[in-house]
Amino acid sequence: MSRIENRFKKLSSQNKKALIPYIVAGDPINSLTVKVMQEMVAKGADIIELGVPFSDPEAEGPVIQLAHERALKNNTSLKDTIAMVAEFRQTDNETPVLLMGYLNPIEKMGFEIFASQASAAGVDAVLIVNLPPEEDTLLEQSLTAHKMDSIYLLAPTTTDERAAFLGKQARGFIYYVSLKGTTGASSIKMDEVEIRVNGLRQFTQIPMVVGFGIKNGSNAARVCGFADGAVVGTAIVDIFQAFQTEPDEIIQRVGHLIEEMRQAMDAARKITPLSE
Amino acid sequence: MLRQIGVVSYMASQTKQGDNSALLDMPDKDGRFGIYGGRYVSEILIAALDQLRSEYARLKNDPTFIAEYESDLKHYVGRESPLYFAERLTAKVGGAKILLKREDLNHTGAHKINNCIGQALLAKYMGKPRVIAETGAGQHGVASATVAARFGLKCQVYMGSEDIERQSLNVYRMKLLGAEVVPVTSGSKTLKDALSEAMRDWVTNVDDTYYIIGTVAGPHPYPMLVRDFQSVIGKEARRQCQALYGQLPTAIVACVGGGSNAMGIFHPFLEDTDVRLIGVEPAGKGLSTGEHAAPLSMGEVGVLHGNKTYLMQDENGQILDTHSVSAGLDYPGVGPEHAWLKDIKRAEYVSVSDEQALDAFRQLNLLEGILPALESAHAVAYGAELAAKMDKEEIVIVNLSGRGDKDIPTLAKIDGISIA
Numbered sequence: 001m002s003r004i005e006n007r008f009k010k011l012s013s014q015n016k017k018a019l020i021p022y023i024v025a026g027d028p029i030n031s032l033t034v035k036v037m038q039e040m041v042a043k044g045a046d047i048i049e050l051g052v053p054f055s056d057p058e059a060e061g062p063v064i065q066l067a068h069e070r071a072l073k074n075n076t077s078l079k080d081t082i083a084m085v086a087e088f089r090q091t092d093n094e095t096p097v098l099l100m101g102y103l104n105p106i107e108k109m110g111f112e113i114f115a116s117q118a119s120a121a122g123v124d125a126v127l128i129v130n131l132p133p134e135e136d137t138l139l140e141q142s143l144t145a146h147k148m149d150s151i152y153l154l155a156p157t158t159t160d161e162r163a164a165f166l167g168k169q170a171r172g173f174i175y176y177v178s179l180k181g182t183t184g185a186s187s188i189k190m191d192e193v194e195i196r197v198n199g200l201r202q203f204t205q206i207p208m209v210v211g212f213g214i215k216n217g218s219n220a221a222r223v224c225g226f227a228d229g230a231v232v233g234t235a236i237v238d239i240f241q242a243f244q245t246e247p248d249e250i251i252q253r254v255g256h257l258i259e260e261m262r263q264a265m266d267a268a269r270k271i272t273p274l275s276e
Numbered sequence: 277m278l279r280q281i282g283v284v285s286y287m288a289s290q291t292k293q294g295d296n297s298a299l300l301d302m303p304d305k306d307g308r309f310g311i312y313g314g315r316y317v318s319e320i321l322i323a324a325l326d327q328l329r330s331e332y333a334r335l336k337n338d339p340t341f342i343a344e345y346e347s348d349l350k351h352y353v354g355r356e357s358p359l360y361f362a363e364r365l366t367a368k369v370g371g372a373k374i375l376l377k378r379e380d381l382n383h384t385g386a387h388k389i390n391n392c393i394g395q396a397l398l399a400k401y402m403g404k405p406r407v408i409a410e411t412g413a414g415q416h417g418v419a420s421a422t423v424a425a426r427f428g429l430k431c432q433v434y435m436g437s438e439d440i441e442r443q444s445l446n447v448y449r450m451k452l453l454g455a456e457v458v459p460v461t462s463g464s465k466t467l468k469d470a471l472s473e474a475m476r477d478w479v480t481n482v483d484d485t486y487y488i489i490g491t492v493a494g495p496h497p498y499p500m501l502v503r504d505f506q507s508v509i510g511k512e513a514r515r516q517c518q519a520l521y522g523q524l525p526t527a528i529v530a531c532v533g534g535g536s537n538a539m540g541i542f543h544p545f546l547e548d549t550d551v552r553l554i555g556v557e558p559a560g561k562g563l564s565t566g567e568h569a570a571p572l573s574m575g576e577v578g579v580l581h582g583n584k585t586y587l588m589q590d591e592n593g594q595i596l597d598t599h600s601v602s603a604g605l606d607y608p609g610v611g612p613e614h615a616w617l618k619d620i621k622r623a624e625y626v627s628v629s630d631e632q633a634l635d636a637f638r639q640l641n642l643l644e645g646i647l648p649a650l651e652s653a654h655a656v657a658y659g660a661e662l663a664a665k666m667d668k669e670e671i672v673i674v675n676l677s678g679r680g681d682k683d684i685p686t687l688a689k690i691d692g693i694s695i696a
Contacts, residue, residue, distance in 0.1 A: 036582040055463065056580060059318045059479065065462050077592040086426030103316060103579045130316045130579065134306070153319040162322065172292045180320055181480035217399060 003096040003124045004149060004172045007046055008228065013172070018173075018221065018229025019044060019262055020209060021236050021254075022100065023049035024067040025084055026076025028244040034087045035247075036254055041095050043255045044262030046086030048088075048211025049231060051125075052081050052101030056201040059129045067237045070244060078105040078114070082121045089122035096124040098151060098172075101216055103131050119146035126170045127151035130183045132171045154178050154200060154208075156192075161251035167203030174208045175231065176200065178223075188213035194226045224265050232261065285674050298562035299546040302613065307496020310619060312552070315495040317475075317582045318333035324482045329497045331402050336504065341401060348393045349508060352426065353383045355390075357509075359516035359673070364643040365660065372526060372666035374659055376676040377513050377541060386649065386678030387509060387537045390421035392488060394505035396423035399486035406430040406481065409419055409488045410474040412467030412533070413447025413604035413651065415678055416490030418687025421455035423488075430625050431455040434474045437468040439603050446682055463584065464597045467607045492611030495582030502546035504539025513673055514544050521671060529659040530675035531651050533573065533605035533627065535614045542623060552624065555614060556658045558600035559627035569598035571610050572625040573668040574617050580608070583617045599687065600632035604678075628654040634690065636660065637680065649678035650686065 011018055015181040021040050025033050037048050053071035057064065078101075085097050099118065099163040106114050106128065119125070125148055133140065133152060143150055149172030154163055157180065167174070168234075169186055174199055197208055209221045211231030244248040302309045315325055333342040349355045355484075358378045366374045379387040392409075399407050407429045410416030417433040424431030437459040440447050450457050463469040471494075478487040492499045492506070517525055528545060530538035532555035542553045560568035568574065571586040571659055578587040580595060586609035588596040600606045617623035628636075633650055636657035640646050648656055652675070659674035666672065680687075690696045 053594075056468060056472050058475050058581070059320075061476070063461070069463070072594065075592075079592070103586070104589065104595070105593035107578055108576075108589065108591070130582070132315065132317070132319060132322060135314050135316055155318075155320040155322075157320055157323040159323060166319075177320060179319075182476045182483055186479065258606050 002147070002149065002172070006094070007096050008173070011046060012272055017224035017265055017269065018046040018207070018209060019210070019258065019265060020047045020231040021045050021239070021258060022049040022051060022231060022233035023082040023236060024051055024053060025072050025234055026063065026071035027067040027237070027240050028070045029247065030076055030080060030084070031040060031073055031085045032247045032250065034086055036251055037088050038091065039251050039255045040258050041092060043093070045098045045258050046236070047098060049098045049100050049233070050081060052099055052105060054079050054102040054105060056100060059182055061182035061234060063140070063184045063234045063237050063241060071154040075173070080107055082117050082123065083133045085118070085123050086121035091177050093122070098125040099121065099123055100127040100128060100129065103128050106139065111139045115142035115146040115148065119148055123148060123151035125151050127153070127175060129153070132176050133166065148239040151175055152227055156196065157179055163200055163203045171205060172206060173206055173228065174226070176210045178210050178212045183212055185213060189236065190220070190222050193223070197227050217260045221268035224268065230265070280468065283418040286565065288692050289571070303500055307500070309613045309616035312505045312584050312615040313496055313499055314584050316579045316584065317495045318479060319480045321482065321495070325495055325497070326479070327402070328398070330500050330618065332398060332497055335398065335401055341397060343365060343459040345394055345397055348359060349390065351388050353393060354381065355382050355508065356516070359513055359520065362644050365640065366563055367506065368416050368643060369664045370671045372670035374663050375517065375525070375671060376407065377509060377673055377675045378439050379509060379537065379675060379677045380646070380652070380679035384415070384419050384422050385681065386419065387506060387540060388416045388468060388490060388507055389422065390540065391414070391502050391536060392419040394501070395486070395488040396427045396429065399429060399488070402486065404484045406483055407488050408432050408434065408474050408477050408485055409490060410434045410467065410470040410645060412436070412470070413602065414450070414682065415440070415604055415649070417450050417455070417457070418489070419455070420488050421450040421453035425453050432458055432477070434460050434470040434477070436460045436464070436470050438465040439467065439470070441669045442603050442686065443682060444584070445685065458587065462527055466657045468508055468581070468595065474659045475581070491536040491583060492539045492613060493583055493585065493609055500581065500615055502536055503613060504538045504541055506536050507543040509537065509540040509543060509675065510544035513541055516671065517671065521696045522550055523671065524551055525671040526660060526666060527554055528673045529554045529655045529662065530679060531555060531556045531605060531654040532614060533569065533607050534557070534609070534612035534652065537675050539611055539613055541673070541675045542617070545620065547620070552659065553617070553622065553664070554655045555625045557625060557627040558602060558605040558633070558654055559597040559629040560601070561627055563627060567599040568601045569606050569608065570607060570625070570627045572614060573627050575616070581611045585609050585612045590664035595628040601633060602647065602654070602683070604651040605654065618638070626658055628657045632657045637687070647674070647680040649680045650683045652677045653680070682690040
C-alpha cells in the first residue's frame with residue numbers, strides 16, 4: 001500500500017481529514033524547505049505538497065508567483081527539489097510528499113529520469129498543473145512504472161462526462177479546484193463547492209480534497225465537512241513573503257497556522273461525528 | 277517518435293503522386309502538428325477550449341459568419357493589401373524582384389487586425405461581452421482594442437510594464453480606443469508574462485470572457501484559428517503574384533516572433549513546394565551572445581503557454597529572458613506549426629540581428645518612402661540579402677507585416693534625438 005493510501009486509511013480510522021499544506025521548494029532559501037516540512041508535520045500536516053519552481057507559473061496568483069521568483073533567485077531546480085525530498089525522507093518515511101508544478105522542467109529532465117529519481121527520493125505523487133491526462137501518456141507510464149500517482153485536478157468547469165473520464169484515470173486522490181481563478185483568489189462559496197464535490201463522488205472511489213481559497217481554520221473545517229482534505233497554499237506562502245529575511249520566524253509562524261487549522265478541523269469533526 | 281511519424285507521413289504523401297495535402301491537414305484532431313501544439317492548460321480552461329473548438333468548427337463554415345468577416349476585411353480593414361514592387365530597393369540590391377506585401381497599410385497599421393476581426397466576431401457569435409488580449413509591441417493590443425470598439429465589447433489588454441515603457445504611443449492609443457491597459461510586473465515584465473497574466477484572467481472570468489490570442493501559439497484551437505484568419509495574406513499574395521507576374525515567387529520571407537504574419541503568408545503556399553518559405557527570427561545582439569529571441573534557431577523543445585514547441589530555456593527547463601530591439605518579436609516561444617514546418621523542412625528559419633534590422637529600416641525609408649515596423653524590418657533585411665543572390669527573373673515576396681510609426685521613439689533614442 002502506498003504512503004498516500006496508508007495516510008487516508010489512518011485518517012479515516014481516526015475520524016480525521018487530511019490537512020495538505022503547499023510551499024515552494026527553495027523559498028526563500030534552499031536550506032529552509034526541509035525544516036519547514038518537518039515543522040508542518042510536527043504541527044499536524046498529513047501530506048506535503050511541494051511546489052517545483054518555474055519561471056512562468058501560469059495558474060498561480062501573485063503571492064505564489066513571487067514565491068517561485070524567490071526560489072529561482074537561488075536557482076532552485078527540479079533536481080534540488082527532489083534532493084530536498086530525499087533529505088526529508090531521512091527522518092520521515094510516512095508522510096506522503098506530492099510534487100506540484102509545471103511540465104517544462106520535467107520534460108527537460110526527461111520523464112524516465114525524473115520518475116526514477118523522484119521515486120528513489122521518496123516522492124509519492126506528482127501534480128502537473130498544465131498537463132491534462134490526454135496530452136502526455138508517456139509521463140503517466142513512467143510514473144506508474146515507478147509506483148507514483150498522478151494527481152488530477154477537477155474544476156467547477158469540468159463537465160460530468162469529463163469527470164467520469166478523469167475519475168477513472170486518477171490515483172492517490174483527486175484535487176478539486178474550488179473556484180475559477182488562480183491560487184489565492186477571493187474566498188470560496190462553500191455551499192456551491194459542497195454540492196459539486198458531493199456530485200463528483202459518483203465518478204470516483206478515491207479521496208477528494210479541495211484547494212484554492214482556503215485561508216484559515218474555519219474554512220478548512222467547513223471544507224472537511226464534505227471533502228476528504230483541505231489544501232492550503234497562499235495563506236502559508238503569505239508568511240514566507242512577509243518574513244522572507246527571517247527564516248526562524250517563517251518556521252514558527254507556519255507552524256502556528258498549521259496548528260490552528262489542525263485544531264479547527266479536528267474540533268469540527270468532534271462536534272459532528274462522521275456520517276459515513 | 278511522434279515527430280518521426282509526422283515527417284514520415286509528410287514524406288510518404290510527397291512521394292505518392294506528388295500529393296502534399298497532408299501539409300494542409302494540420303493540426304490533427306488533438307491540435308497537434310507532429311509532436312507540437314496540443315492543449316497544455318489547467319483543467320479550468322478545458323471546457324472553454326472545447327467550446328471554442330466546436331463553435332469555431334461550426335462558424336468557419338457558416339455563410340453568415342464568413343460574409344461578415346469578409347465584409348469587414350474589405351470595408352473596415354481596407355483589404356486587399358497591395359503587393360508592391362519595391363523597384364529602387366530591387367535595383368540597389370541587384371537581384372530578384374522584391375515585392376512587399378503591404379500589411380502595413382491595413383487599418384491600425386499591421387497584420388494583427390485580420391485575426392482580431394475574426395476573433396471578435398467569434399466572441400460576438402458566442403455571446404461573450406468581454407474580450408482580453410496580451411500584447412508585446414502593442415500592435416495586437418491596439419488591434420484588439422479597435423475591434424472591441426467596433427463590436428461594442430469591453431476590452432482589457434495585458435502588457436508587460438517594460439513594454440509599456442517602450443511603446444507608450446500604443447498604450448495611449450489603446451486608452452483612446454476605450455480599452456484598459458493592465459501593466460504586468462511579474463517575471464521579465466514582457467510579452468511572455470503578459471500572456472501568462474491574460475491566461476490567469478481567462479481562468480477567472482471564463483464564463484463571460486473571450487481571450488483574443490494575438491499569435492499562432494497557445495492551446496489548440498488557437499494556433500489553427502489564428503492561422504486561418506491570417507491566411508488571407510497568403511491567399512491574396514498568391515493570387516496577386518500570379519496575376520501581376522504570371523508566376524509564383526521563388527521565396528517568401530516573413531519575420532517570426534510568435535509567427536502569425538509568417539504563418540498567414542506561408543500557409544496558402546505550403547503545397548507549392550517549389551516556393552521557399554523563410555521565417556526570420558530576431559538574433560538580437562547576436563545568436564552567440566544569448567541575447568536574442570530565436571527559439572527555432574537556438575531553442576529546444578518544451579511546453580509553455582498551452583503548447584509544445586521550440587523554446588528558449590535553460591538546462592533546468594526555466595524559460596529564458598529574451599532580447600530584441602523589436603518588442604513584437606521579443607518572445608521565447610514560437611507557434612507550433614512553425615516548429616513542425618522546421619522539422620519536416622518545409623520552411624527554413626534564419627535570423628537577423630538588431631543592427632541588420634535597423635539598417636533595413638533606414639534603407640526602406642530612404643529607397644521606398646516606406647516606414648516598416650522594426651519587426652518587419654527583419655524580413656526586409658533578409659529578403660534583400662536573399663534577392664541579391666538570385667536571378668532577375670525570380671521573385672522574392674517580403675511580408676511587410678506592419679508600419680513603423682510606433683518605433684520612431686526607439687529609433688530617435690538610438691540616434692540620440694529627443695522627441696517630446
